[in-house]
Amino acid sequence: MAERKLQVALYWGAACGGCDVAVLDTNEFILDVAAAADIRLWPIAVDGKYQDVEAMDDAELDVTLFNGAVRNSENEHVAKLLRRKSKIMVAFGTCAHLGGIPGLANQFSREEIMERAYLNNPSLEVGNRTLPQTQTDCAAGQLEIPRFYARVYRLADVVEVDYTVPGCPPHPSQVKAVLTAVVTGTLPPRGAVVGASERAVCDDCPRKKEEKRVARFYRPWQIIQDPERCLLEQGILCAGSVTRSGCGVRCPNSNMPCRGCYGPLPNVRDQGAKFISAVSSIVDSKDPEEIDRILAGVPDIMGYAYRFGLPGSLLQRSL
Amino acid sequence: MDFEPKIVGFLCNWCSYTGADLAGTSRIKYEPNVRVIRVMCSARVDPTFVLKAFEQGADGVLICGCHPGDCHYTEGNYKTMRRFPLLKRLLGDYGIEPERVRLEWVSASEGHRFAEIVNDMAAKIRAMGPCLARPALTEDPAQR
Numbered sequence: 001m002a003e004r005k006l007q008v009a010l011y012w013g014a015a016c017g018g019c020d021v022a023v024l025d026t027n028e029f030i031l032d033v034a035a036a037a038d039i040r041l042w043p044i045a046v047d048g049k050y051q052d053v054e055a056m057d058d059a060e061l062d063v064t065l066f067n068g069a070v071r072n073s074e075n076e077h078v079a080k081l082l083r084r085k086s087k088i089m090v091a092f093g094t095c096a097h098l099g100g101i102p103g104l105a106n107q108f109s110r111e112e113i114m115e116r117a118y119l120n121n122p123s124l125e126v127g128n129r130t131l132p133q134t135q136t137d138c139a140a141g142q143l144e145i146p147r148f149y150a151r152v153y154r155l156a157d158v159v160e161v162d163y164t165v166p167g168c169p170p171h172p173s174q175v176k177a178v179l180t181a182v183v184t185g186t187l188p189p190r191g192a193v194v195g196a197s198e199r200a201v202c203d204d205c206p207r208k209k210e211e212k213r214v215a216r217f218y219r220p221w222q223i224i225q226d227p228e229r230c231l232l233e234q235g236i237l238c239a240g241s242v243t244r245s246g247c248g249v250r251c252p253n254s255n256m257p258c259r260g261c262y263g264p265l266p267n268v269r270d271q272g273a274k275f276i277s278a279v280s281s282i283v284d285s286k287d288p289e290e291i292d293r294i295l296a297g298v299p300d301i302m303g304y305a306y307r308f309g310l311p312g313s314l315l316q317r318s319l
Numbered sequence: 320m321d322f323e324p325k326i327v328g329f330l331c332n333w334c335s336y337t338g339a340d341l342a343g344t345s346r347i348k349y350e351p352n353v354r355v356i357r358v359m360c361s362a363r364v365d366p367t368f369v370l371k372a373f374e375q376g377a378d379g380v381l382i383c384g385c386h387p388g389d390c391h392y393t394e395g396n397y398k399t400m401r402r403f404p405l406l407k408r409l410l411g412d413y414g415i416e417p418e419r420v421r422l423e424w425v426s427a428s429e430g431h432r433f434a435e436i437v438n439d440m441a442a443k444i445r446a447m448g449p450c451l452a453r454p455a456l457t458e459d460p461a462q463r
Contacts, residue, residue, distance in 0.1 A: 270366075272409065298405065313370070315374055319413065319457075
């Protein structure tokens, strides 16, 4: 079939919109994509209804870039729908890949989240006890809204994923590389992580690395840092050693530590386990009490170890 | 059937495994709940192993190494000592009770001590009941 344009959908699950903005951040390149492809669904930028997707033939779409985690029944429904309609399903961005920032909610139960958001929150009107319901009756009939799940899932937990593009958000140059690979049909074998490197962020970080021995940990605002030297050596918690590169080392180059958004390195199952191992290993003491004192300076270990990947970790959620 | 805890024990080759062996050759009776995995050094125990044990359904994890100063590799057990506090905090954030993870120093001559540690741990975990950290235990795809 000659001159058939590439059929593309972009969708967001539980996401902030940053991944969609990263696609737009490819600037004029997006016009080339629009010229080479029909964008059939893209809620942030293009009109398109779920019914239109439902009316498509199975595998009518060539590729879906799905960003965002699966937080509610709508996310799962659309993920399954797009999976059926697409030849290639891409988990695009960290939320779809590992759960991302929304995945931190897996530390709390659905009831705790509802209580905090709707009943016991300083910004609520005093005495308000309104909780969202999945169904309501009104003059127009019965209305339904999606059901909020007990926890956050990765895209791969609900549908089969063909490729993964990590990053929060993926670097625009990587977005470009991925879209080009789709257009030119030069994608690697199925299941691959694309648009990222096989090395750690540290490997690409230009900061000077010497000996890592830390007697105190600092939050970034607690210390005036040496902009030339490894942040971890200065006691600033940096996840560069346990994080896949490909981001262009944007954070350490901006004097901020790596937070780990590109996810674990190849062949690493659990990024947080590697993070605590790396951080502990630089503590400069052999005395149990002193070790405890130094490590007490590491706040919120769950938040640091799994800032972007709690649903993708081995245990997936807190009890 | 009554609940019997499954405890995964990572024992270092040089001291603790030999200590456990001594418990056996000395015919010391202790609880059969511990499944021993011999590692060359307690420092070989990557935190991933511990998380993986819980993910696979362990009710407790015991890590044993040489006493500080006695490490066959001079410093290995200090590395374990440094790694353990954050691991324990992380497991606490996961909702896994502190009694379920233990780091103990057991020398090659401490067969009795090894037996006591296992008995104590098994009794505490038996009283607490099974660990629900294994995702499959609390997940029902139909009930999301």
